[in-house]
Amino acid sequence: xxxxxxxxxxxxxxxxxxxxxxxxxxxxxxxxxxxxxxxxxxxxxxxxxxxxxxxxxxxxxxxxxxxxxxxxxxxxxxxxxxxxxxxxxxxxxxxxxxxxxxxxxxxxxxxxxxxxxxxxxxxxxxxx
Amino acid sequence: xxxxxxxxxxxxxxxxxxxxxxxxxxxxxxxxxxxxxxxxxxxxxxxxxxxxxxxxxxxxxxxxxxxxxxxxxxxxxxxxxxxxxxxxxxxxxxxxxxxxxxxxxxxxxxxxxxxxxxxxxxxxxxxxxxxxxxxxxxxxxxxxxxxxxxxxxxxxxxxxxxxxxxxxxxxxxxxxxxxxxxxxxxxxxxxxxxxxxxxxxxxxxxxxxxxxxxxxxxxxxxxxxxxxxxxxxxxxxxxxxxxxxxxxxxxxxxxxxxxxxxxxxxxxxxxxxxxxxxxxxxxxxxxxxxxxxx
Numbered sequence: 351x352x353x354x355x356x357x358x359x360x361x362x363x364x365x366x367x368x369x370x371x372x373x374x375x376x377x378x379x380x381x382x383x384x385x386x387x388x389x390x391x392x393x394x395x396x397x398x399x400x401x402x403x404x405x406x407x408x409x410x411x412x413x414x415x416x417x418x419x420x421x422x423x424x425x426x427x428x429x430x431x432x433x434x435x436x437x438x439x440x441x442x443x444x445x446x447x448x449x450x451x452x453x454x455x456x457x458x459x460x461x462x463x464x465x466x467x468x469x470x471x472x473x474x475x476x477x478x
Numbered sequence: 479x480x481x482x483x484x485x486x487x488x489x490x491x492x493x494x495x496x497x498x499x500x501x502x503x504x505x506x507x508x509x510x511x512x513x514x515x516x517x518x519x520x521x522x523x524x525x526x527x528x529x530x531x532x533x534x535x536x537x538x539x540x541x542x543x544x545x546x547x548x549x550x551x552x553x554x555x556x557x558x559x560x561x562x563x564x565x566x567x568x569x570x571x572x573x574x575x576x577x578x579x580x581x582x583x584x585x586x587x588x589x590x591x592x593x594x595x596x597x598x599x600x601x602x603x604x605x606x607x608x609x610x611x612x613x614x615x616x617x618x619x620x621x622x623x624x625x626x627x628x629x630x631x632x633x634x635x636x637x638x639x640x641x642x643x644x645x646x647x648x649x650x651x652x653x654x655x656x657x658x659x660x661x662x663x664x665x666x667x668x669x670x671x672x673x674x675x676x677x678x679x680x681x682x683x684x685x686x687x688x689x690x691x692x693x694x695x696x697x698x699x700x701x702x703x704x705x706x707x708x709x710x711x712x713x714x715x716x717x718x719x720x721x722x723x724x725x726x727x728x729x730x731x732x733x734x735x736x737x738x739x740x741x742x743x744x745x746x747x748x749x750x751x752x753x754x755x756x757x758x759x760x761x762x763x764x765x766x767x768x769x770x771x772x
Contacts, residue, residue, distance in 0.1 A: 375723040385733045386714060393734035394712035396645040396684070414694050417717035418732055438721040439696030457737040458729035458747070466723055472696050474721040477730045477750075 375466035375476050381436060383453040383463035383475060384420045390456065393418055402443040406432035413443055419475050420450050421465040436465070436473045584612040584772050587765035593617035593626050596638075601663070602678035608657045609682040611689075612772050615702045616682050618765040619709060622758065628674075636671035639681040645709075646671050646680045653683030684709065689770040692720055703766040706758050710743065711735070724752030 392398045400416040406429040414437055423434040423442070432444040455461040461477060468474040590613055593599045603613040620626040623640040635642055641649065650670075653660055660679050670676035688708035692700040695717050708716025715732045722731045728745050729737075737747065745754060759766040 388714070388734050390734050390736055390739060393714050393732070394739075396642070396648050396712055399713060415691065415713055415717070417695070417721065418714040418734060419718050419730070437695065438717065439694075453733060455727075455729045455733040457733075457735060457740055458727065461727050461730045461733075463726075463730050463733075468721065468723060472721050474723055475718070475726055475730065476723040477727045478725055 375468050375474065378421070378436075378465040378467055378473065380424055381421045381465040382424050382426070383465060384422045384426070384433075384450040385453050386416060386418055386420065387449055387451045388418075400445065400449050402435065402437060402445050403432070404443060406430045406434070406444045410444070413437070413441070416445055416449075419453065419463060420445060421473055421475070422450065438472050438474065440471070440473055583767070584769050585614065587614040587617065587768065588763045589617040589621040589765040590614045591617075592621055596626055596674070598674040598678065599626075601675050602682075605653075605660055605663065605675070605679050606682040607772060608660060609653045609679070609686055610656055610772055611682040611685050612702075612769055614765040614768050615685055615705070615770045616678060618702050618706075618762040619681055619685065620678075621762055621765075622706070628672075636668075637677040638674050639677045641671060641677060641680060641684070643668065643671070645684050646677065648687060649680035649682070649684030650676075651683065652687045653679045656683070656686065681709075685770055688713075688716060691717060695721060697721075700770050701766065702762065702768050702770055703755055703758060705770045706755075719751055719754075722751045724750060724755070726751045728754055 386393065386400055388398065388400075401412045402414050402416050403410045404413050416435075417438065420433075421436045422445075423436070426433055428447040429444075431447055433447045433450065434442055435445050437443045453463050455463075464476050464478070466474055466476045590603075593602060593613075593616070596602075599617075602616060606613045606616040617626070620638050623629075623635075624638045626638055628638055629640065636646075650664070654664075663675055664670055664679060665673040665676045670680070685705060688705040689700045691708065691713055692704060697704060697720060700720070704720040705716070707719030710716070711719065711732060715735065718731045719728075728740060728749050728751060729735075729747075731751055732740070740747075740749075744757070
């Protein structure tokens with residue numbers, strides 16, 4: 351609910367300040383970047399889809415596929431083996447904890463990742 | 479990297495052994511010697527090849543004897559992206575609901591002109607439209623992958639759309655689910671990857687899958703530029719590239735991808751998502767901002 355208000359506030363700001371909204375992602379407190387626990391080949395394989403669910407259980411519906419970086423709710427404490435995360439559309443979904451690992455870019459270990467709310471209202475990431 | 483054979487199995491329901499179809503009087507003695515084997519082969523082939531279905535899925539030959547090293551490509555019409563419209567119609571909360579970035583236009587482009595200049599361009603435009611994909615989106619893909627000309631072989635990616643077997647198969651499934659009548663134009667097996675018309679159908683299907691996945695992620699009307707990452711780097715990386723701020727490093731958006739692979743795809747160390755998008759846009763012009771879907 352708080353997140354919904356946060357995102358709505360962002361949309362309102364976007365509408366009020368188009369110029370600002372067009373260029374400026376905003377930090378998303380309470381979340382951190384993790385990454386899918388995949389090999390390079392798996393991460394580029396069209397047939398590999400890491401499922402996210404509507405609840406912390408394999409019995410709950412699959413609602414989408416995770417992207418390569420996962421925006422996980424802090425503290426990252428598994429519930430029934432699942433972590434709460436934000437889907438890019440802002441919805442809270444769940445991903446199996448054993449399918450993610452701490453963020454560390456293979457090609458650039460010093461690269462940083464921060465969850466943000468993009469100008470278009472989507473949940474995304476930034477390096478700054 | 480995989481090396482694929484250029485020809486595999488074609489659907490030829492009438493391809494029965496000649497001696498089994500029209501034995502001559504002078505050949506009877508010899509035919510008798512092989513009759514049992516020939517009859518068995520013919521029966522097996524007929525058993526594997528069902529009658530062509532009117533407007534239905536393609537006839538696909540199941541290899542009688544498998545060939546070592548040949549990948550299996552099985553076309554299963556009717557399998558579509560399971561998340562099509564999932565959040566929009568069936569979800570209990572579509573989150574942001576802002577619709578994200580939008581394309582909002584479909585039309586001509588330099589890329590489309592390039593594709594139309596090929597012998598298979600007209601068919602590709604017609605088939606993309608039948609699938610529900612903007613022909614300019616398809617054209618932009620072939621421009622980026624090969625300049626819409628047949629590339630030299632040797633890489634794992636094949637044909638003018640440079641598809642790998644997994645993407646080719648996923649694309650065909652999606653395209654045939656959208657329009658089963660396209661089956662009549664498809665060259666069966668892995669040979670289809672080097673047939674431009676067949677691969678254009680698969681690429682259209684894969685672009686549709688990309689757009690549907692991006693829609694499920696909150697982007698209501700994905701553009702060609704937004705779908706490019708999905709086509710180039712796969713679903714997980716593709717969605718991330720479409721939902722990263724422009725200042726995000728490519729190495730951050732695709733954390734599992736090595737520097738060598740990034741370099742092989744023209745991505746420099748320190749390159750940002752915004753810079754990569756600009757380089758893509760420069761190659762395809764106005765098609766970049768067009769919608770993937772019609």
